[in-house]
Amino acid sequence: MYNESTSTQERNSPYVFYWLCEASVISDNVNIDGLYKPLPFSTMMDGTTEIEWLMERVIPRTTTGIVAGEPGVGKTWLVMDLVLAMASGVRWLDRFDTKPCKILVVDEENAHVLVRKRFLSLAWKYKQYEMLDNIDFLVGESIDITPLEHPRIGMQPSADFTMLYNTIGTHGYDIVVFDSLTRLHHADENDSSRMSAVFKYIKKLMDDFGVSCVFTHHFNKARGRNNNRLRGSSDILAFPDYVLRVETDRTHTDISDTGVCVEHGKSRWGENTGKFFVKLQQANSPNDRELITISTDDLRAAILEFLTVARSKREVVNEMESKGLAVQRVDYMLRTMVTERVLFQPSKGYYQATGSADFDDLGDLI
Numbered sequence: 001m002y003n004e005s006t007s008t009q010e011r012n013s014p015y016v017f018y019w020l021c022e023a024s025v026i027s028d029n030v031n032i033d034g035l036y037k038p039l040p041f042s043t044m045m046d047g048t049t050e051i052e053w054l055m056e057r058v059i060p061r062t063t064t065g066i067v068a069g070e071p072g073v074g075k076t077w078l079v080m081d082l083v084l085a086m087a088s089g090v091r092w093l094d095r096f097d098t099k100p101c102k103i104l105v106v107d108e109e110n111a112h113v114l115v116r117k118r119f120l121s122l123a124w125k126y127k128q129y130e131m132l133d134n135i136d137f138l139v140g141e142s143i144d145i146t147p148l149e150h151p152r153i154g155m156q157p158s159a160d161f162t163m164l165y166n167t168i169g170t171h172g173y174d175i176v177v178f179d180s181l182t183r184l185h186h187a188d189e190n191d192s193s194r195m196s197a198v199f200k201y202i203k204k205l206m207d208d209f210g211v212s213c214v215f216t217h218h219f220n221k222a223r224g225r226n227n228n229r230l231r232g233s234s235d236i237l238a239f240p241d242y243v244l245r246v247e248t249d250r251t252h253t254d255i256s257d258t259g260v261c262v263e264h265g266k267s268r269w270g271e272n273t274g275k276f277f278v279k280l281q282q283a284n285s286p287n288d289r290e291l292i293t294i295s296t297d298d299l300r301a302a303i304l305e306f307l308t309v310a311r312s313k314r315e316v317v318n319e320m321e322s323k324g325l326a327v328q329r330v331d332y333m334l335r336t337m338v339t340e341r342v343l344f345q346p347s348k349g350y351y352q353a354t355g356s357a358d359f360d361d362l363g364d365l366i
């Protein structure tokens with residue numbers, strides 16, 4: 001253990017390096033003499049290979065994930081609905097099975113009244129399951145988990161982190177949701193070493209309590225559709241086990257109108273689930289909201305069925321509107337299907353399914 005009489009040579013020796021851990025618990029995998037205990041292959045392989053999914057194919061136990069998007073795109077609505085579904089143990093968005101979880105929501109973005117209003121507008125759908133008390137809240141506590149730099153013993157946990165650590169350990173949460181990553185620390189997000197130090201303590205929560213952590217985060221100003229749009233250093237992308245990107249496109253421009261695209265952009269524990277589209281709509285009463293998935297297959301199938309003969313775009317729009325489908329997406333879908341050669345244009349402004357075309361018409365595809 002470190003004391004003032006410890007010599008410089010002793011401090012630099014790997015055999016007494018544990019003096020730096022004076023305020024920490026030494027790993028169970030370290031002998032009393034300060035050496036690690038490597039595991040033989042047979043010991044390492046003697047254990048389960050089954051993954052415990054808290055949300056099927058997306059959130060395993062003891063992992064970290066990021067839900068990222070532009071400000072105002074609808075990340076918080078998405079995460080709130082996810083929290084309600086996972087606390088209840090019901091299928092989320094009719095796509096992902098969940099396991100009932102005890103969840104802590106740490107919201108440093110929104111006021112109490114806004115958190116209350118939004119959760120209540122979504123909760124009507126889940127109240128029948130009587131498990132919503134599985135959700136606890138810490139709102140506006142100004143928690144800052146940035147490690148403190150001690151001149152002698154290096155990085156040490158902040159008082160806020162210590163309180164959070166003890167709270168999570170006492171209550172036995174399965175998931176902790178942080179809205180947002182930026183509000184949880186004051187480190188320079190563009191500095192990999194600083195963010196690595198922040199994530200070190202997040203990992204301690206995971207390792208010690210088996211908890212899964214979910215953060216909301218923002219995109220940077222770069223254009224494109226890839227994981228590298230996460231704001232900050234590369235360590236912000238490297239650390240999480242999965243990333244859900246919430247984005248708009250030409251036909252999905254607003255979560256409360258035409259919907260947004262959610263894409264499973266990174267998945268360390270298995271194959272990603274691809275992309276899907278969600279929309280926030282009014283439900284049974286003016287104050288109730290419901291997050292639903294928007295099916296792109298229905299529109300595509302309806303267009304193919306309608307275009308067994310050549311028809312104009314206006315005819316296609318009118319037909320899709322009569323079927324209650326998303327007419328805002330017709331133009332984009334027509335262009336996409338022409339690019340994929342599922343449709344062709346026998347004349348300007350008209351479309352037809354290639355499978356229904358006469359042999360001579362197929363020259364238009366070349």
